Amino acid sequence: MTFACREDDVPPGEGRNITLEGKRVALFRTDTGWYAVDAVCPHKGGPLADGIVCDHAVTCPLHDRSFDLRTGQGPGEDRVSAYPVELRDGAVYVAVGSPAAAPVAA
Amino acid sequence: MSERDRIVIVGGGIAGQAVAEALRERDPDVAITLVCGEDALPYDRIRLSEILVDGSDAATLALRPEEWFADHDVEVLLGRWVEGGDLDAGTLVLDGAEELTFDKLVLATGSQPLLPPIPGIGLPGVHPFRDPADCEAIRQSATTATHAAVIGGGLLGLEAARGIAAQGCDVTVIHLVDRLMERQLDPVSAAMLEPSLADLNIKVRLESATQAITGGDRARGLQFKDGSSMDADLVVVSIGIRPEKTLANTLGLATNRGIVVADSMRTSHPRVWSVGECAEHAGMVYGLVAPILEQARVAADTLLDRSAAYTGSILSAKLKVAGIDLVTVGEADGETSAVVSDAAARTYRKLSVRDGRAVGAILLGDVRGAEALMAAVRAAEEVTDPLDALAAASAAGPADLPDEAQICNCNGVCKGDLVAAVEVDGCTTPREVMSRTRAGTGCGSCKPAVIDIVAMAAGGLNEEPAYLCACRKQTRDELADQIRSQGLQSVSEVSQCCGTGRDCGACKPALAYLVSEVNDNRHREERHARYINDRVHANIQKDGTFSVVPKMRGGVTTPSELRRIADVAEKYEIPLVKVTGGQRIDLLGVTKEDLPKVWRDLDMPSGFAYAKAVRTVKTCVGEQHCRFGLGDSMGFGVEIEKAWEGLHTPAKVKAGVSGCPRNCAEATIKDIGIVAVEGGWQVRIGGAAGASVREADILDTVETKAEAMRLSTTFLQYYRENADYKERTYDFVPRIGLDEIKRIVTDETIGAALRERFRLAKAATVDPWLERDDPYHPRQFTDLDQQPEDDGPPTPVVVGPPEEARR
Known part of the structure; x- marks a missing residue:
């Protein structure tokens, strides 16, 4: 697990980008917990961290594609990697080395 | 049955009505008389809590309109009491005098609320929760009471508490045992329910036996068995029902807790049946609607000498409390x-299994697949891996459900019935299907599923309302009502x-x-x-x-603004500077972290080019410079923009003011366009020159700028309050109709109210x-890996975990 930020660094219900171990990751703080997925939408490269977030999903700000934050699954074959996140003592850690759900091989 | 045999049904509740309907469906000829003790036609008691929450008229609960009874040849006697009779002779005595004859009799006398025999139960301020009059009384009291107590933490008690909380009154649910809804929930789910209730300002007090309701002249508090007490100036009692069997006893029928019936729904007398909350079958009295309707169908068959048997019901329940999704079926544990x-x-x-078969399910907070799981429990389906079955159910859409899956539990309507209504009976809209099958007309909680299935069967929806939230199938108007009536202030609320x-999302x-517009x-x-x-x-x-x-x-x-824009573009190496169609200057390619710096250096307010808001008022130079000009379009445009800027709208609003009908500001294709004409100003609305092109309609031609401003502002506010989100004026104006819009914005009273709300909203705007x-x-x-701006000298970005977390 790699330290990413303090809990207060991300406004509630929003996402922010961070590079961890060379990987660009969008980190989300929602009502149901913290989630981390690849920062870039596979459709046209939209910044997922700028999307609207609800309990378990983020919608890309460019073309409204929605991804499940728990699994990274998007519409059809679109998929991003989702990474385990842990909150300890007000600090947020991400396991970028181990996608929670590995992307399907093309 | 011989011609025009008469079946008399005593009791105008859900059960009596259901028997009448089931009989008429099966036999067009038999004479049916429904005797109702109340002065109202049969109504839907299950939806009482709706009246309590929003105060709507009890008439909205009617199961069928008055015409239905005439159309279906069902005679209704309202406000009449059956006092006795002679079963062998086939006669009943009405109101002490009149005689009513029958060939067969159905007792559907229902139940009375169970009231505990404790001191103070008769005090003013203590109410059962049983009929519209109770609702009205509770609602009235809740607006003035300081603290309410609901005795009984079952389904109905919680719905009553919700209704009281919705009036802004503090409320505590008092429950005898150690968990809420103990008949439907297991300890874990019952405990999870409590914080959701707390969010709705409903407190819960478990394991509390009420010993007395205290207060001399009216209810003022509760006294508990353990010696403790609480203040309560409104007390609602909802601890269960007592089958109404007075008439049955008078007639000499066998009764126990209720009127004893066999599988045929026949009582101890061969000419008498009983259905509903008054009937006791195999030792069970059912207080929920689904079993009652099953009983009514069986009774209708056996009344018409067809064979049928009622073998008991698997109980299911849905909590009708806004904000809490809860569905249960069958047993709480397996x-x-x-x-x-x-x-x-x-x-x-949770899915519970016994002997390899589904026996119960609890779904709290996430009720996906409820229909599929209920179908599995009702059919006692074999389940090899309950976890798999749970997962499969949550993924099931309407297409995956079996035809036997019950969608409307109140009225016992299965998916197959809904599909048949479309495919066989030719219904084309959810409303027609609901009217024909009665699905969705009970508690209403299955409506979204019904709409989905109708859409599937009909290959699309014909009257799909514009839902603001498609997931929960809620319209703008429904949500606006909720926001208003409950005083909601934020999206989270x-x-x-x-x-x-x-x-x-x-x-x-x-x-x-x-939420911003309503507030x-x-x-x-x-x-x-x-x-x-x-x-x-x-x-x-x-x-x-x-x-x-x-x-x-x-x-x-101005030159100085242009100079600043040029300086900013250079300083931040902004890749593109472009003049827009709305007569603005656009700086493209600014990074997010540069935005506050760019704004600071520009030192100009936001142009709102990114928002659903009044964006631009485009102008031509007008009479001050143009030799054709008829009015000061430039000055007026600036004035209008000042008046409207900063206000959010359902979709972007582009405006224009032209100084003459040559229309250089293209006002005739704007959402709101104003054109100077000989002797006045023409106000136009609903124009577009985007993906669709539409010439703006003329709302009116007025003499002065002040009138033009007033009229167009009134329309703008009307649009703000009534358009669907993302609905541009070019869709909104034809949808409402130009004449209707004219009528509204020129009405003195309505117009003044619209302008006042506009003034309030505008006063609360700031430059973002x-x-x-x-x-x-x-x-x-x-x-997160960039440095946020702050006033002090730059500090290094924190790259490691905090000391205390490093251990």
């Missing part, structure tokens, strides 16, 4: 069970009350707009509900950078670019 639970999200899904904005910006901009702003454009007040571009458009009212600028010095969050404009 031999083995699978549970999927998320304590943080307050979801709990609306989500909590209405369940919106949680499944996909797509409706959050629409909710954000609605005249005096809402609690939550940026997570806004599009990124409205979080950082700039328009996101395809590469993730932003465009910045400073305010330039009417397209009029001031957030450059007062961000709503230190990282409003920065990612």
